[in-house]
Amino acid sequence: DVKxxxxxxxxxxxxxxxxxxxxxxxxxxxxxxxxxxxxxxxLRLIYFSYDVKMKEKGxxxxxxxxxxxxxxxxxxxxxxxxxxxxxxxxxASSLARGAYEQYFGPGTRLTVT
Amino acid sequence: xxQLNQSPQSMFIQEGxxxxxxxxxSSIFNTWxxxxxxxxEGPVLLIALYKAGELTSNGRLTAQFGITRKDSFLxxxxxxxxxxxxxxxxxxxxxxxxxxxxxxxxxxx
Numbered sequence: 001d002v003k004x005x006x007x008x009x010x011x012x013x014x015x016x017x018x019x020x021x022x023x024x025x026x027x028x029x030x031x032x033x034x035x036x037x038x039x040x041x042x043l044r045l046i047y048f049s050y051d052v053k054m055k056e057k058g059x060x061x062x063x064x065x066x067x068x069x070x071x072x073x074x075x076x077x078x079x080x081x082x083x084x085x086x087x088x089x090x091x092a093s094s095l096a097r098g099a100y101e102q103y104f105g106p107g108t109r110l111t112v113t
Numbered sequence: 114x115x116q117l118n119q120s121p122q123s124m125f126i127q128e129g130x131x132x133x134x135x136x137x138x139s140s141i142f143n144t145w146x147x148x149x150x151x152x153x154e155g156p157v158l159l160i161a162l163y164k165a166g167e168l169t170s171n172g173r174l175t176a177q178f179g180i181t182r183k184d185s186f187l188x189x190x191x192x193x194x195x196x197x198x199x200x201x202x203x204x205x206x207x208x209x210x211x212x213x214x215x216x217x218x219x220x221x222x
Contacts, residue, residue, distance in 0.1 A: 004155070033210075042213055043156070043201070043212040044212070090155050097207055100158075100161055101161070103155075104154075104155025104156050107154070
């Protein structure tokens with residue numbers, strides 16, 4: 001079974017803090033993705049990566065950055081957390097470019113106070 | 114940009130009822146995917162559709178790719194408590210992925 005794990009299920013941070021969300025997949029997938037999920041808005045793509053050290057902006061990259069130093073690990077960074085970044089963050093991976101099925105982690109619920 | 118409109122936003126069902134939900138787009142799509150998110154978990158792929166008119170089943174779930182290529186439907190027959198969750202229609206290509214806003218399914222007590 002594909003397993004995508006995220007470092008925390010719940011996180012509370014203060015405004016202005018730097019926040020790291022970690023994601024690890026164990027199936028040697030090429031692609032990794034970060035989404036945020038807000039009620040009524042579905043999932044919105046923040047950043048994705050097709051290969052190590054590669055990254056591409058999704059639909060809402062502002063206020064976020066990512067890092068992919070190893071194939072199995074994709075990190076989402078909030079350089080200076082703000083209250084409007086309070087959300088559920090979901091990481092996903094897929095086999096290769098053009099592969100439709102994504103495998104999701106359980107999510108990290110981030111609260112910024 | 115491309116958008117997916119999903120309806121209904123939420124629905125309450127009695128156990129045993131059939132359920133229908135749909136998704137429409139402003140653009141022509143080549144694929145439609147349906148995902149389900151259980152409470153406290155990430156979404157999981159249920160059904161993938163690749164051809165206009167295609168009808169595909171997965172157990173009690175049936176999904177159709179509309180002839181116009183601008184819509185898709187998901188039906189659940191004889192609902193059971195574990196059907197509760199959020200259902201998303203999704204467009205996916207090599208360079209783009211778009212999630213609908215979701216249909217939240219609840220069981221009426």
